Amino acid sequence: MKLLKSILLISFLTLFANANDEKENKEVLKNLYEKVILKDVEKTLTSLDNLKTSVKDKDKKRTQERFINLVQSWKAVEAFYILGDLNEDFIDTPRYVDIYHNGNEDITKQLDRAIKSDDEIRIALFKNSTKSINALEYMLFAKDINKQRINDIAMAIINKIQIHIEDIKKEYIAQEKSFLNELKKANAIVINAIIQNSYKLKEWRVGDVAGLSKKYNGKPDKRRAEYYLSKNSAIAIEAILNTYKKVLNENSYKDFGDFLIKLTDGSEMKKLKKSLDKSLALVKEIKNDDLSNAKDLFIETNKLHVILFVEMIEELSINAKILDADGD
Numbered sequence: 001m002k003l004l005k006s007i008l009l010i011s012f013l014t015l016f017a018n019a020n021d022e023k024e025n026k027e028v029l030k031n032l033y034e035k036v037i038l039k040d041v042e043k044t045l046t047s048l049d050n051l052k053t054s055v056k057d058k059d060k061k062r063t064q065e066r067f068i069n070l071v072q073s074w075k076a077v078e079a080f081y082i083l084g085d086l087n088e089d090f091i092d093t094p095r096y097v098d099i100y101h102n103g104n105e106d107i108t109k110q111l112d113r114a115i116k117s118d119d120e121i122r123i124a125l126f127k128n129s130t131k132s133i134n135a136l137e138y139m140l141f142a143k144d145i146n147k148q149r150i151n152d153i154a155m156a157i158i159n160k161i162q163i164h165i166e167d168i169k170k171e172y173i174a175q176e177k178s179f180l181n182e183l184k185k186a187n188a189i190v191i192n193a194i195i196q197n198s199y200k201l202k203e204w205r206v207g208d209v210a211g212l213s214k215k216y217n218g219k220p221d222k223r224r225a226e227y228y229l230s231k232n233s234a235i236a237i238e239a240i241l242n243t244y245k246k247v248l249n250e251n252s253y254k255d256f257g258d259f260l261i262k263l264t265d266g267s268e269m270k271k272l273k274k275s276l277d278k279s280l281a282l283v284k285e286i287k288n289d290d291l292s293n294a295k296d297l298f299i300e301t302n303k304l305h306v307i308l309f310v311e312m313i314e315e316l317s318i319n320a321k322i323l324d325a326d327g328d
Helices: 022-056 060-079 093-097 107-116 133-141 148-181 183-210 233-248 256-263 267-284 295-316
Strands: 005-010 320-326
Touching: 022 060, 022 148, 022 183, 022 233, 022 256, 060 093, 060 133, 060 183, 060 233, 093 148, 107 133, 107 148, 133 148, 148 183, 183 233, 183 295, 233 256, 233 267, 256 267, 267 295
Parallel strands: none
Antiparallel strands: 005 320
């Protein structure tokens, strides 16, 4: 399956005509960078450290519990990933960590071969996909980490993911000053990230599973869920929604939702916050990670996407242009 590519170019040339307080805008962006982006990256590194300990100890129960923490922290990073817009060298890094909806290969067969192989692990796991979080899920939930070869492979995957996250952290730190010095560009990057990921949320993670997406209309299948094997798909969706909440509707600091309200009459943001809260409530109602009947959740996440992609842009009088779109 091709990865949907949609690059939204947003012009903020007249943005501050209705919001002269650039200082407040900079405060909001700094909050997002330090209280959301960097904090979630750090949480992911902590999750990986904890997971390494339980894998090393061959504690299957604790390992599977700690994998949930990794899913939550990584999805938060991925849901608001803007590093590729700050440094093109990091555009593809998330795909090295996470291959969901990226390609058609069956990594389970490749991992089974790696387990049976006598090759060194670095040679057996020669493809990036076999060192992803999806590969790790297979090793932790379909295999027995008490067996040394499997344990060693799982540890190698965790170490590789950790290298990628460390690289992401270092580059985010290096790019912070540049991000905060170009406010118009930063605002465009923030909106672009939210819009693109809101599409993936409603279409891939909910619609494809529930048979409500364009591609799988009328053909629900819970096996399309992101973490079907470990039954962490609803948890992943909840983590993504909570990330949107931290970006758009956080009470402890000025967030991007506060900034957008200042630019508009606030009506669209009120609708968005209501839909976000309803989506979070609905995902908590999912039983046994079965998203095949998640019609109400699809409706609400679709509302989120439409408000961001159509109504909010229109209200801001933003000039949007789709530069490239392909795939499904």
